[in-house]
Amino acid sequence: MSKKEEFLNSSVTKLAFSFDALDPIRQLYYDILDNNLHPSVDIGIKAHEDYSDEFKSVSMRWYFAKSPEAIKIFRDVLDGCELALSRDIIGKSRNTMRVVQANIIETIGSYPTGRWHSDFHHTKLGTNESGTLLTPLFPFQPYFGGLETTSAHRDEYDAYDELATVHKYQEGQGILFDGTSTIHRTQSYKAYPGDKRILVCWQFGCTRDELQPVLTEVGENNGDPMFFHEHDYA
Numbered sequence: 001m002s003k004k005e006e007f008l009n010s011s012v013t014k015l016a017f018s019f020d021a022l023d024p025i026r027q028l029y030y031d032i033l034d035n036n037l038h039p040s041v042d043i044g045i046k047a048h049e050d051y052s053d054e055f056k057s058v059s060m061r062w063y064f065a066k067s068p069e070a071i072k073i074f075r076d077v078l079d080g081c082e083l084a085l086s087r088d089i090i091g092k093s094r095n096t097m098r099v100v101q102a103n104i105i106e107t108i109g110s111y112p113t114g115r116w117h118s119d120f121h122h123t124k125l126g127t128n129e130s131g132t133l134l135t136p137l138f139p140f141q142p143y144f145g146g147l148e149t150t151s152a153h154r155d156e157y158d159a160y161d162e163l164a165t166v167h168k169y170q171e172g173q174g175i176l177f178d179g180t181s182t183i184h185r186t187q188s189y190k191a192y193p194g195d196k197r198i199l200v201c202w203q204f205g206c207t208r209d210e211l212q213p214v215l216t217e218v219g220e221n222n223g224d225p226m227f228f229h230e231h232d233y234a
């Protein structure tokens with residue numbers, strides 16, 4: 001089965017790529033920590049919004065692209081390696097399938113039972129119009145949690161756990177899933193103090209004119225800006 005067929009059938013597929021291709025994003029991460037970003041590269045920081053007791057043991061941070069120069073770093077890495085195929089897999093045209101948001105997700109501590117969700121939920125957004133691509137940014141501990149997806153339909157809450165599948169993250173492999181129809185969560189895991197689990201996340205959206213206002217609303221809900229302009233590498 002081709003990657004595209006697999007994605008259309010199950011809403012999840014995996015793409016192998018060169019782990020070294022992520023170097024510019026690693027440098028970006030170091031520059032964020034060192035407060036050494038070029039002024040044009042604007043990165044926002046968001047902390048975990050869940051303040052329930054079980055989440056007290058875990059610190060999560062999202063470093064998200066907030067300027068065109070910042071999203072360019074994520075887009076260029078994608079377009080420069082095998083992960084570029086994502087834009088052909090999701091949707092109907094790679095010209096309008098663009099990285100509209102991107103971030104680095106840093107998790108420190110043990111992760112409790114996560115909340116099932118989809119990333120780009122909107123009544124006017126259908127299957128195969130958005131996508132999420134996740135991959136480890138640094139060498140990944142085998143005991144770190146993977147991505148849990150469920151084949152249950154959005155309305156079948158009771159079946160989420162029963163129909164769940166765990167996808168383990170691997171260095172040099174991206175996990176691509178439908179941003180709207182794939183209900184998913186982080187797999188719970190126990191970590192050592194100081195362990196950092198760091199993923200890169202590219203969010204794709206179909207940027208056809210009629211979908212831009214819909215995506216803008218999704219962005220307002222998740223708190224990160226959306227970028228609709230063309231990629232440098234068509």
Ligand SMILES: [Fe+2]
Nearest residue numbers: 117118119184
């Ligand atoms: Fe998610």
